[in-house]
Amino acid sequence: MHVTIEQAEKAIQAARAKAVELGTQMCIAIVDSGGNLKAFHRMDGAWVGSIDIAQKKAKTAVFFGMKTGQIGALSQPGGSLYGIEHSNQGLITFPGGIPIVDADGEMSGAIGVSGSSVENDDAVALAGASAIGDTELPDHPWRT
Amino acid sequence: MHVTIEQAEKAIQAARAKAVELGTQMCIAIVDSGGNLKAFHRMDGAWVGSIDIAQKKAKTAVFFGMKTGQIGALSQPGGSLYGIEHSNQGLITFPGGIPIVDADGEMSGAIGVSGSSVENDDAVALAGASAIGDTELPDHPWRT
Amino acid sequence: MHVTIEQAEKAIQAARAKAVELGTQMCIAIVDSGGNLKAFHRMDGAWVGSIDIAQKKAKTAVFFGMKTGQIGALSQPGGSLYGIEHSNQGLITFPGGIPIVDADGEMSGAIGVSGSSVENDDAVALAGASAIGDTELPDHPWRT
């Protein structure tokens, strides 16, 4: 199943609340399990450059069913996935993109957040995803 | 001035209410006066193909400060702007994109709606834009 | 030879003066004979959507050594060049793009103007090109 608009808005509001708590201005994107945009929210004062990054983080997380930072650990020079960012019209592989997993253990979509340090981006994404589901999928051979 | 996130969400909710009234499933996009995405909302059941169209309609409306359909009337075969859709990484020039003009007469952004007939798309966009501003800018030689 | 920056700026100032005379706000682009951007000028209040169109008009004019409107006359439905706008990462084939030809009859670049009616765009482009050269090349089998 795909994330519903009601769930997407709930995730955005939870992410936004966390962003406010951290004193940051974020772009927050929700995509469905096909990687297609469901909802987007740019807080006042957020970087214009984060619009695309937030969406690419969400897309990247759902494309491979894992947190973006897990892919980034493999895409460094010499790593097994070096250069993967060139695929799919651009991926973002540093933290801030997190899958959203429903009660049946199926991925319903993902959230992507950009606008501050990667630690803050990740914390805000986690707050959003956790408001409507889990964030870990069953094991997969690709995962580290 | 750019449209704020509070205004963008108000416009989306007004557009959504109109879409529900019409029995349609819409994608609704709000961009700021620089054409950059501010907020996006895809109703459950809306066409995936409308995600991009809604955003391109909003972008097109803000890029030329007029309703998308006004450009489309000039871009038909034989028309003075035939082929303009090839610019700006793709424009959409049929109805459903409407500028948002603030109380000072300045364009603060635009709304783009896609998901039903162009008449419905336009009605939903108008409901959204009207909730937070005007939709007409001062005269300009290009307007029909 | 390529248009020099001194010539490009002279053409822009002449085009701008014509735009002011017409009461319009224009984007004005100059490309060299390779189609690469030499200079660009966006008047205050010009449409954001015209930034790309002005550049594509200049590029289109230099790519085929003729005024953009001449190509547009052939690219209509049923015409011999129908759909040519899909090439070269997007062409614009309505008036407003004009080649710049030096004293030896060689094309040194082109000017592209966007921001008003195509008649105004073309008049402003002509004012710019004429300030530094001719606008017609010797015959070519493709020309109508």
Next chain:
Amino acid sequence: MHVTIEQAEKAIQAARAKAVELGTQMCIAIVDSGGNLKAFHRMDGAWVGSIDIAQKKAKTAVFFGMKTGQIGALSQPGGSLYGIEHSNQGLITFPGGIPIVDADGEMSGAIGVSGSSVENDDAVALAGASAIGDTELPDHPWRT
């Protein structure tokens, strides 16, 4: 507020004067606060490949409200923003892109310069930006 064309031309002339002083041939781009091109100037003899780099540097600086080199320091292999260049249809994260901040402390646009060593590019960009404003925005958690 967006940078005006008068300011943009003043910045370009100041940047050009610095480039001449350094004996370099530069591409100089000015974008507004939405990242849209305002003015562009390619000195005679400048690399064709610098046309795009200058524009991407200006865009990158305005997208994140900081000098391009600050982002590049974080986007190296192993860095927290590794691969960010894949976003926004291509960023350039080495020095030569600098925000332009007005008297109210708001970012009105950015300048991007390319054509020589990054030290020279940066010096020329600084000369241009300083001619019309400041170059530093208030603190933000992402800055180094």
